[in-house]
Structure formats: C-alpha cells, structure tokens
Amino acid sequence: MVDLLAATGAETFGRGTGIAWLALDMSALGALVAFACVRHAKYSARFRLVWLTMAAVSLGGVGLWLANSVALLGIRVEDSIMRYNVALGAASLAIAVVGVLAGLLIGGRTPQLPRLIVGGLTTGLSVGLSTYLTLDALEVQGQVEESLGLIGIAVLLSMALCTATLWASQVVRIVALRVVASLLFALGVAAVYYTAVASLEFTLDPGSRTPTGLQLFDLVYPMFVIGALGLTVPITAVLVAPDRRDAVRAPEPQRQPVGTR
Template identity: 30%
Template sequence: MPHAQHFTMGLWVPYLAFVTAAVGCYVGLCCVQQSRKYLTPAAGVCWLMMAALSIGGVGIWLMHFIGMSGFSVPTSPVRYDLGATLFSVVLAVGATLFGLLISDARLSAARRLPRSVSLTVGGIVMGTAIVLMHYSGMAAIRIRGTIDHDPRMVAVSAAIGIVGSVAAMWMFDVPGKLHVRVASSLLLACGVVALHYTGMVGMSAHVDLDASAPEGMTVPSLLFPAFGIGIVLLAVPIVALLLAPESDRELDDRGQLNDLSRVGKAGTEADQ
C-alpha cells in the first residue's frame, strides 16, 4: 500500500497554486466592493456573481487542480471523473455566491441581522464552500484501488478554511482600502491553500494491483481547458472593474445609501 505523493512536479506547484488563489480572491473581493456602491440591486447581484466566479472558480477550484498536478500514486495511474469534477466547480461557485449574498447589506434578510452576524455567517458559508469543493474534487479521483481520509485531518482542514474565510470577510468589510483588499485576499488564499494541503496530508491511497486501470481524465487534460476558462473568468470582471464608473455613493452597514459627494460638499461649505 504505497503512500500518495504530493510534490512530484516540484515545490513550484504550491507556489503557483497560492498565486492563483490570491489573484482570484483579489479580483473577486474587488467585485464585492464594487457591488456595494450606488448601483441597482440587479447590478449588485451581477457584481457578486462575477465575484463568486473569480473566488470560487479561480481562487478555489482552479487552485485545487493546480495543486493536484503534483499528486501521484506509485504503481497506479491517476484519473479524474469528469462529472464529479464539474460538480465540484458548480458547488464552489454556487456556495461562494450564497455566502456573498448573505453578507450583502442590501438584502432584506441580511438587513434584519446585525452586521457582525451576517459577515460571520457569510464567511462560514464561504469557508464551507472551500471545504466541500476540496473533498468533492478529491472524490473525483480514480486510481487502481481506493483512497481514504483521516477524519481528524478532515476536521482540521475544515476549521482552517472556515476560520480563514470568516477572518477575510471581516477584514474586507472596511471599504476603499487597497491594503485591506490585498491583506484580505492573501489571508483567504492562505486559508484555501492550507486547507488543501492539510487535507492531502490526511489522505492515504491503497493500491490493488489486480484492479482494472482507472478511466477518466488526466490532470493535464483538465488543467489546459481549466486555465483557459480561468483566464476568461478573470478577464470579464477585470474589464468590468476597469470600465466601471467611479461612484460617489456607498452603502453603509444597514444597507442605506450614503452620498459621499454631498457629504464632502457639506463639509467644505461648513469649513467656509
């Protein structure tokens, strides 16, 4: 029963996975901030959808399969079931969107909750999305044998993902600060990568040489189209962010509109 190996392609793989997670999370969190500006509710939801695609599709899902490119099992080929893999990306994006919607101050449900509660619940849901994506992605693995997970490491990895997501959500609630966006993105990326490799440490492969060779897709056959899709998922919100008009109205923590230009003018007149 040989052990699984996680760094067969070198240590550059986890570094690339971290950079991918950080970029996806940063673009997504910028979209979250844009959704809080003076926009119609429908436009705000569109921004949150782009945020979910960036965070869930690139920062979580694509990072996972970049990390899996270093995974191998001696004496057995490694394949991935296409249906389970597609389910994992839908789960990551959908659950991330749900968490972002919960934390949005304009929703009637969130408006009835204290801001601290909506942020915490939204962070928990996003962290759960990371956990579910990782283990549903692991369920897509096919080898000549079986794969088991240590329940203790599953619990530890889940705690890392959820705590990191809640902390990032709280940090990013401070609007308009570049260093806060960067720090929140790095924190969320650290949580995603730490969850991934903690979960991988807790897995074991049991090879049965008499079993038939597994069927499915190889990691390269998954990564090439995934990178193409990831570029599109990032390009769309980046272009939208660059073209978005600067709004001088923001939402406060109760979902009310603050006209910042009017406040600024009033302050100027008062000074005079």
Template identity: 30%
Template sequence: MNYEVITAQWDLGLVALSFAVSTLGAFAALSTAPSIRTRDGRLSWFNLFVTGVALGGVGIWALHFIGMLAYRLPIGVGYGLWETAVSLLAAAVVSAAALGYIASAPFTWRRLAVAGPLAGLGVALMHYLGMYGMRFGGYLEWDFARVGASIAVAVFAATAALWLAFHVRSLVSRLSASVVMAGAVGAMHYTGMSAATVVCTVADRSAVPPGTLHPLELPLTVTLVALTAVALILFDRLMQRLAPAEAARAAR
C-alpha cells in the same frame, strides 16, 4: 487481492502555481466586492455573480484542483467529469450566496458569524467532493482528525475572506489581503490532502480509468481559463469605474 499503500510526491511548481492563481482570483474578488451593494442599498446581481466566480471559481476551486494535480502518484489517475464540475459549481455558488447574504444589509458581525461557517462548510464539501472524483485502481483511507482540522481551517478561511471582501479598499491592502486569502485557502486544501492515504488494489498500476479527465492536460487548461476569467473580471471592474467619468464628460 494485493493492497499497497502508495506514497505521493508533490510537484512544487504546481503547488506554487495554485497559490499564484488563487491570489489573482482573491484580488479580483476584492476588487469587485464593494460593488455588490449599490449606493441605494440594493444588490447588483451581476456583480455578485462576478465576485462569486472570482472568489469561489478562481480563488478557491482553481487552487484546489491545481493542488490536486500537484499530488503526483506513481499510478494511473483520472478525474470524474461530474464530480469535478459539481465541485466547481459548489465553490462559486457557496461563495456568491455568502457574499450576497452579507451584502444584502449593512455589515454586522452576526451576519458574518452565520455566513462564514456556512461558507467554510461549503468549501470543505467542494474539496472532498473533488477528491471523491479521483479515479484510480484503489481507494482512499482517511485520517479523520486531519479531516476535522481541514474543515476548521476552511471555516476560518471563509470567514476571513468574507470580512476582507467588505473591509479592504486600497490597492496595497487588496494585494496584501489577496496573499493572506490564498494562504488560508491553501492551508485548508493541503491539510485536507494530507488526511488521505492512497491504497492501490490492482496489478496494472498505470491504467487510467476510462471516461475520466486526464491529469496531464489539465493544469494548463485550468490555469488559462482561470487567468482569462480574472482578466475579464478586472476589465469589467475598470469599465465600471470609468463609466461615471465618461458620462460626466459626455454631459458637458
């Protein structure tokens, strides 16, 4: 059996796209996070779900998956459907759970110290589950020092994201914080990607494993779905903000 270490190249256009989509997802999450906890102190489950999707599904997972597609290999690569779907679900659920835990009571550093690391570990799980879903004729070797570094960055990024979600209010602050959040998530993702070395073990390097998602069709699909989700989330947020004014006008 031939073993060959494969050198990857980065599609910088997709790298930039991953950061742009993540920034939009983070902005949507920061826009909806204040409405998770209602004025009477209860959780709004709908707003929690929406914010979890924005932060976990778009801000984190979309960057992760588009970033994986930016990792160009001169061999056939596909992506396992179940691993990809579970990694998306994990990102959204972990984000929603962490946001809900913090929002369920007045903010304290203790609650952040619990939720941040747990969310970071969940993000790391999502990342490596997604990488496990890569299908090709070979295997991955890992630099565990970089794996550990990526997990540490994930904990920092998740903790920072949760703090920002409940402390940023103005439009300019939300825009700035969105860029910071996307940068932190990107640092975790690309550190994790750098921990992997691809080893090819087959003669036909171009063959894509059957029953997998083909990478050529995925960047546009993921981007369109993510942008549609962000647009719907921001539209819903706008409608929620306009509703009290409309009700007041109708009562006159």
C-alpha cells in the same frame, strides 16, 4: 495472486514545488479581483447581483477550485495510474461558486456580526465540501480513503478563512491592503487544501483495471486557460466602471424655497 501494496500517502510535491506556487498565484489573483468586485457591489444598486456573481466566480471558481485543481497536478502516487472523475469535479466547482455567492449575499453591504458569522459559515462549509469533492474525484488502481479527523480540521480552517475573507471584503478599502488580504487568502486556501491532502491514504492494486475518467492534465489545462481568460471580464468591468463612492457619500444639494434668492 494479486500483490496489494500497503496503504500509503501521496507525494504531495511529487512534480516539484513550481505547481504549488502557480496554484498560490491563481488563488491570490482570484481573491484580488473578487475584492474589487465586492467593493463595486457595495455602491451599486442596479448591478449589485452582477458584481457579486463575478466576485463569486473569481473567488470560488478561480481562487479556490481552479487553484486546488492546479495543485492536484503536483500529486504523484507510485505504481498507479491516476484519473479524475469529471462529474465530481464539476460538482465541486458549482458548490464553490454558489457557496461563495450565498455567503456574499448573506454578509450584506456593511459588517454586521450575525450576518458575517452566518455568511462565513455558509461559505466555509461550501468551500470545505468543494475541497473534499475535488480530492474525492481522484481515482487510482485501488482504493482511496480519507481520515475524517483531518477532513474535519480542513473544514474548520475553511470556515475561519471564509469568515475572515468576508469581513475583509467589506472593510478593506486601500488597494495595498487588498493585495495583502489576497495573499493571506491564498495561504489559507493552501492550508485547507494540504490539510485535506494529508488525510488521503491509497491502498494500491497495480494489477487492477485502469480507472475511468480523464487524465488530470487534460482537464486542468483547458480549465486553467478558460479561468485565466475569464478573469479578464471582471477585471475589465472593474477598470471601466465608474467609481460610485463619491456619489454615494456626497450630500444632496439643498433646495432653496420658492421665491428666495
């Protein structure tokens, strides 16, 4: 007779807190690069979509999805082999990037409350769904269940976080304040993630077959390298792009009437 273990939660920091700090750093760095890209998009007409796409990849792909995936490396479940469903992981990445891009497009160039709310809710729902799918991609020897109440709280936190982040991306100009906003975003992402992790319960069956999918490290490590290298593209673009703010704000020179000196 197979011995089924009682439902148990995961050890969130089963491999130490260093992984959690690394995830926090990745989240803050992705947000900081995204804020700079959004700032350039505000004053660019021709390449606005390009800037916003780089912002969405930095914020949704690195600041959210990659940070959450790195944090997953710290989870340990006793007496069970863990695997990761690549299809669900890819879906969560796509939803995070597309959702952030949609929110940025809806939010517009300047703060307008109706657009800000709609954009924030759109992004927040996408981020909440992405976080849920990231955790749902975990497979163990047994079953994984989620508490819908805690998942709902995580989604609400996500919507509040994304609305505040969208507002900050529109109004924060000083670099030092962008750094502060990036750190607050990283803390918010961590709050959403760990709230969702707290909802997980594992009913283990050590005698069952090994779950399909990849070992988590085999997926996260190459994605971490790709994400870190990928950030060099928007960072380089931000550094070499001309600052259009002065050109936008400067009044056009007045033309003198013909025949006058």
